[in-house]
Amino acid sequence: MPRTVSLAVIPGDGIGPEVVAEALKVLDAAVGAAAPDVVFDKVEYRLGAGRYLDDGEVLPAAEFEQIKSADAILLGAVGGTPNDPRLAGANIERGLLLKLRFELDHYVNLRPTVVYPTVESPLRDPGDVDFVVVREGTEGPYVGNGGNIRSGTPHEIANEVSVNTAYGVERIVRFAFGQASARRGKLTLVHKTNVLTFAGGLWKRTVDRVAADFPDVAVDYLHVDAATIFFVTDPARFDVIVTDNLFGDILTDLAGAISGGIGLAASGNINPDGTFPSMFEPVHGSAPDIAGQQKADPTAAILSVALLLEHLGLTDASAKVSAAVRDDIATRTGARPTAEIGDAISRLVLN
Amino acid sequence: MPRTVSLAVIPGDGIGPEVVAEALKVLDAAVGAAAPDVVFDKVEYRLGAGRYLDDGEVLPAAEFEQIKSADAILLGAVGGTPNDPRLAGANIERGLLLKLRFELDHYVNLRPTVVYPTVESPLRDPGDVDFVVVREGTEGPYVGNGGNIRSGTPHEIANEVSVNTAYGVERIVRFAFGQASARRGKLTLVHKTNVLTFAGGLWKRTVDRVAADFPDVAVDYLHVDAATIFFVTDPARFDVIVTDNLFGDILTDLAGAISGGIGLAASGNINPDGTFPSMFEPVHGSAPDIAGQQKADPTAAILSVALLLEHLGLTDASAKVSAAVRDDIATRTGARPTAEIGDAISRLVLN
Ligand SMILES: CC(C)[C@H](C(=O)O)[C@@H](O)C(=O)O
Ligand SMILES: CC(C)[C@H](C(=O)O)[C@@H](O)C(=O)O
Numbered sequence: 001m002p003r004t005v006s007l008a009v010i011p012g013d014g015i016g017p018e019v020v021a022e023a024l025k026v027l028d029a030a031v032g033a034a035a036p037d038v039v040f041d042k043v044e045y046r047l048g049a050g051r052y053l054d055d056g057e058v059l060p061a062a063e064f065e066q067i068k069s070a071d072a073i074l075l076g077a078v079g080g081t082p083n084d085p086r087l088a089g090a091n092i093e094r095g096l097l098l099k100l101r102f103e104l105d106h107y108v109n110l111r112p113t114v115v116y117p118t119v120e121s122p123l124r125d126p127g128d129v130d131f132v133v134v135r136e137g138t139e140g141p142y143v144g145n146g147g148n149i150r151s152g153t154p155h156e157i158a159n160e161v162s163v164n165t166a167y168g169v170e171r172i173v174r175f176a177f178g179q180a181s182a183r184r185g186k187l188t189l190v191h192k193t194n195v196l197t198f199a200g201g202l203w204k205r206t207v208d209r210v211a212a213d214f215p216d217v218a219v220d221y222l223h224v225d226a227a228t229i230f231f232v233t234d235p236a237r238f239d240v241i242v243t244d245n246l247f248g249d250i251l252t253d254l255a256g257a258i259s260g261g262i263g264l265a266a267s268g269n270i271n272p273d274g275t276f277p278s279m280f281e282p283v284h285g286s287a288p289d290i291a292g293q294q295k296a297d298p299t300a301a302i303l304s305v306a307l308l309l310e311h312l313g314l315t316d317a318s319a320k321v322s323a324a325v326r327d328d329i330a331t332r333t334g335a336r337p338t339a340e341i342g343d344a345i346s347r348l349v350l351n
Numbered sequence: 352m353p354r355t356v357s358l359a360v361i362p363g364d365g366i367g368p369e370v371v372a373e374a375l376k377v378l379d380a381a382v383g384a385a386a387p388d389v390v391f392d393k394v395e396y397r398l399g400a401g402r403y404l405d406d407g408e409v410l411p412a413a414e415f416e417q418i419k420s421a422d423a424i425l426l427g428a429v430g431g432t433p434n435d436p437r438l439a440g441a442n443i444e445r446g447l448l449l450k451l452r453f454e455l456d457h458y459v460n461l462r463p464t465v466v467y468p469t470v471e472s473p474l475r476d477p478g479d480v481d482f483v484v485v486r487e488g489t490e491g492p493y494v495g496n497g498g499n500i501r502s503g504t505p506h507e508i509a510n511e512v513s514v515n516t517a518y519g520v521e522r523i524v525r526f527a528f529g530q531a532s533a534r535r536g537k538l539t540l541v542h543k544t545n546v547l548t549f550a551g552g553l554w555k556r557t558v559d560r561v562a563a564d565f566p567d568v569a570v571d572y573l574h575v576d577a578a579t580i581f582f583v584t585d586p587a588r589f590d591v592i593v594t595d596n597l598f599g600d601i602l603t604d605l606a607g608a609i610s611g612g613i614g615l616a617a618s619g620n621i622n623p624d625g626t627f628p629s630m631f632e633p634v635h636g637s638a639p640d641i642a643g644q645q646k647a648d649p650t651a652a653i654l655s656v657a658l659l660l661e662h663l664g665l666t667d668a669s670a671k672v673s674a675a676v677r678d679d680i681a682t683r684t685g686a687r688p689t690a691e692i693g694d695a696i697s698r699l700v701l702n
Contacts, residue, residue: 091548094548122584124472124473142546146513150517153517154521156516158549158550159513160512161510163508165507166508195444196511199497202499202507221433225600226604229605229613232474233473249543249546249575253580254576254583
């Protein structure tokens with residue numbers, strides 16, 4: 001009996017639809033080759049800035065319910081042209097992307113970084129870089145708590161509250177230890193404990209406590225500012241990094257940059273408990289300036305498919321995608337149109 | 352009649368005393384050469400982790416009052432060995448360094464970055480980098496508002512409140528526009544307006560409004576995550592960056608790293624109104640692992656003296672220090688002991 005996987009697809013804005021088209025091409029190839037019993041039932045949702053401009057909807061309740069009942073979500077990128085005045089009344093990031101991450105309890109935001117030998121890093125000598133950032137996804141400065149009083153007056157006060165719970169910190173820390181244990185056995189907590197003493201204290205104490213359950217993992221701590229230094233001077237030192245939502249946002253863009261481009265950076269917004277569907281997306285944004293020109297690199301979206309397949313337990317299909325990307329990257333010379341990259345990787349998957 | 356400048360000197364911990372000794376050497380040389388009418392009346396304060404370990408004091412009220420009445424402060428670096436259990440009960444950073452910055456209303460934290468032609472950057476091709484980060488110093492996530500409830504239990508909640516005021520944001524933004532106007536006329540606001548909508552909104556609106564008073568300055572905006580990408584792919588694009596306390600902390604360490612080492616990064620914690628003394632310090636920490644070995648590069652401390660002299664209106668003396676550092680760096684070959692670097696720069700100042 002074939003297994004059916006319902007996949008919600010949100011191509012989004014800008015280059016989103018282009019990279020998602022290639023990602024689905026590769027998905028189909030990999031499933032055909034390595035998981036022929038599995039049927040992907042794909043339902044596309046037109047959400048993002050474009051949709052909002054059309055009918056004023058950001059995430060209608062009915063569509064949200066349908067997405068919630070899917071087995072997994074593939075997302076391209078959402079967001080319109082920066083400073084588009086027609087978008088001033090909406091916050092697509094908070095209303096759509098963060099809403100999905102928070103409501104679907106994607107407490108793990110998994111962001112691997114590899115420097116492929118043939119990809120030119122902006123770093124003179126990046127070394128053998130292969131780490132994963134385990135970014136908390138449902139707490140911290142991202143919760144949206146806070147507000148303004150006396151807005152627009154000389155007496156305005158704008159507060160943002162970072163909320164961190166023992167429950168939330170422990171579950172992500174345990175997940176990160178699990179990753180480290182399955183990798184090279186090294187976990188680095190990144191925070192700013194000397195200044196953010198309340199939140200930092202909770203994170204630090206939690207890591208110290210959970211460490212007792214993972215004697216095979218060596219634990220290290222870095223302040224976030226110092227971590228950025230090591231990202232450019234010695235990124236190969238990292239194996240697994242665990243950090244909060246905001247620091248993880250910053251570090252993973254930096255990681256994308258040092259690994260030779262955000263065009264290769266994949267991510268999974270994961271609910272490990274399986275209560276809700278997990279969501280896979282490239283780290284990059286919608287890049288409206290190059291949209292529709294077949295200039296975008298779909299590799300990050302394709303690698304997100306590898307994460308998606310792995311999450312669904314389709315390990316062979318996932319490995320095929322990763323290997324095909326690695327092989328494709330190894331022979332890259334100049335720029336190719338988006339679809340050509342997707343075609344090339346699909347062919348490699350089928351080999 | 353000679354002008355007397357009272358200078359509070361806080362050598363601090365680790366490499367602090369070593370780099371401060373060289374900074375004072377260069378200060379004396381520069382004042383002798385270019386401001387012979389000015390007498391520096393230096394008073395040293397033994398503060399930091401070492402002092403705390405001796406007598407349990409972090410910043411005694413009497414010493415604080417004396418420091419407050421000085422004309423300026425030179426600080427080396429404070430902080431003990433990471434994870435020293437004897438320091439667990441104190442927070443030298445919050446109790447000393449941040450206390451000085453906050454109580455002395457150092458709302459401008461000025462951090463220039465230059466990539467000197469002969470210094471090897473970890474970046475393959477940094478380009479012609481010369482920017483300054485204007486970091487807010489008295490608000491944002493650094494205020495220390497927040498707390499824990501049910502600490503140590505599975506129900507612990509740890510909050511951190513970022514507090515931003517129209518008053519605080521406007522004064523730093525105006526300062527930054529002034530800097531941009533006197534430099535290459537380009538100001539980049541860095542924040543995370545799409546997520547931290549309350550604080551980000553205040554910052555963005557303030558920059559947009561103040562921009563009207565500086566028609567010669569071109570204004571740009573970057574999310575903090577995107578800014579880190581440009582720091583490694585195109586740092587030469589920046590002229591003046593204005594940002595909050597936490598983002599400024601992160602970006603200036605990254606800036607130090609790409610410019611070839613935090614050993615060159617100077618900073619001024621400035622109260623432009625002159626109500627309280629401003630404080631000048633290298634961006635680097637106390638590096639206890641190399642303390643007392645004459646291994647530290649005193650250049651960042653020496654460049655902090657250049658900022659100090661400029662702040663005091665001793666422009667010629669300041670220019671002499673900057674030029675001497677530039678000349679010294681141009682001929683650097685291998686590592687030299689801390690004092691040798693200070694001697695070399697002093698000689699160049701006197702030339
Ligand atoms: C678009 C934005 C809300 C998002 C984030 O800050 O998490 C993005 O930067 C990311 O890293 O996925
Ligand atoms: C030591 C620490 C409190 C300080 C900060 O976070 O501001 C340091 O990192 C800096 O940048 O001066």
